[in-house]
Amino acid sequence: MSEEQYRDGARLVADIGGTNARFALERGPGWIEETETLACADYPRFQDAARAYLERHGAAGAPVRHAVIAIANPVEGDYVKMTNHRWEFSLQAARTELGLVTLLAVNDFAALAMALPQLAASELVQVGGSAPALDGVIGLVGAGTGLGVAGLLPTNGRWTVLQSEGGHVAFSPADRREQEILAYCWQRWDHVSAERLVSGPGLALIHEALAARAGSKIAALEPADIVEHALLGTDPLCIETLDTFCGMLGTVAANLAVTLCARGGIYIGGGVVPRLGEWFARSSFRARFENKGRFSSFASRIPCFVIHAPYPALGGAAAMLAEHLEAQQTECAIQQPTMEVRHGHALSSQ
Template identity: 60%
Template sequence: MTVAPASAALQPSAASVTPLAAHASPRLLADIGGTNARFALELGAGRVNHIEVLACSAYPTLGDAMRAYLALPDVAAAGAVRHAAIAIANPVMGDMVRMTNHHWEFSIEALRRECGFDTFVVVNDFEALAMALPWLLDADKVQVGGGAPVTGAPIGLLGAGTGLGVSGLVPAPDGKSWTALRSEGGHVTFSPANETELAILQYAWREFEHVSAERLLSGAGVELIYRALADHRKLAAGPLDAPEISRRALAGECALCEEVVEAFCGMLGTVAGNLAVTLGAQGGVYIGGGIVPRLGERFARSCFRRRFEQKGRFAGYLAAVPTYVITAEYPAFLGVSAILAERLGA
């Protein structure tokens, strides 16, 4: 997917732009994860309204969730939607989409007809998030280490939530547009960097034949690290979900939970560093997803950045590469808006 920034009138942040002319009809934008489905209407360039977050588990199908959103009084009053674009946490290869981290599956064309759209674009969520990166304001991100980005250099992107998303931006030869990578890099094989991580991996092998990075760098992964460390430390630890593990760690209530969060940040640092050297991402590496932004200052104080740079002979190379945490609340809308605008030519 190649999109020139100038083709998207929605720039850095919808709230930061002077609205341009209204669209002929409202456009539906959506960001579909394994846990939540986020919907919005774009009424004109730079005008994103009626944002709603629906729990995926509350709807049998994506079509049901989409129709529920479109039936909301304020949304329905905005007018009929002719064009829609959604980002989804899944590979998009052909017409059929079967989600990896949720039970929804659908035909893109059948869902387009079902909802009465003229245009229905479906892309991977991190492909869309990558396309949002050029539009982020300074207020939409926090830098964690490194120097200044190199203009026109590739940019890396990863983020942990229900799964582990990976993408990147590669500049076009003309220097005026970007190509977003359709990556499934979250499913690379996890590689431990120390003896503790080796013990975690050995524990994970009891449950999974193949332990990918996503198995550990995700919400379920936080819980897996917790169980593995409890086993490794010979601690009696009751079951906890990822939000509670993070809460106890941030509150300083549980030493084991603090170790879990530190281990998670270290593993993420290694994977982010791998991405940086793989892409030559001197334009920076961005961290999205639902987990890291909630860690706040704790993430900045973690071993993430040290592990990011811990690449032997390439430590100096990586020391110059900036890393950023995306703090914008709904950044994927910027990306799907740009992609839909390119498809429509406006």
């Protein structure tokens, strides 16, 4: 690589979801390597997973001093408690235990949003719409263990991330079938969020609800099995489940598009949709996306892009860490005391 290595050693970057934790080392700006995916369930704590990665990969030369974790969770204050996994920890305690100088936590979809301008055309597949406005607001949505939402706003030649917990808005049914699915969920929960259905676990819930709607008694299926049967065309209920899911995602994406006026496009990440390939483009997603009543013409012009980059959030998290450290250095320089000599005494002034 041609990039200069960081003078104070490689930086640890991590993308932590409800199922998997992806770790890597950034040795210079944009120079990310030695990526490894660990199952969250295999480690009692975040610190255990991070230590296991560092023990295997380490860092040539100086030890790791700075780290960033993009986590599928709201990030507020020092204490982190994951929504879709059992890990909970103090950032300060974890930083001390791992021997770090810096441990920055950011929302995982904020990190993914930060990576969007860096993605190559080969890492994206467009589904409908026209060309994006280069100075337009960008929306991001992605279904995995949960439902992530974020925005990216152009400000003075730079991008500003709009963090969001939009996956937890109330689910909005768009037809009678979805109304019946929602009624089925209401038997179990008072509040049914979009994430409850538009996510990996949501696929299993949709399948269960559709079976109940049809009066069928069938065995529960894992989300991966539902997707496999649907893509192979071997199970009508799985096909209906996946297409219903795609339609629901179309509603979520369109709501985000009109909320943000996302003329820069809607990007789709997460673990589910990129696995669907061309099936997704043929699904009910785009028709639902454009079905916005008086704003149908507006929605029809907005392009949607499926992200196919392998670990895009790592690059975004690394960029956010770089900005954080740069801001710290600037603040320290501003606050650096200057020495003046007055009447033979050294005085410090700030």
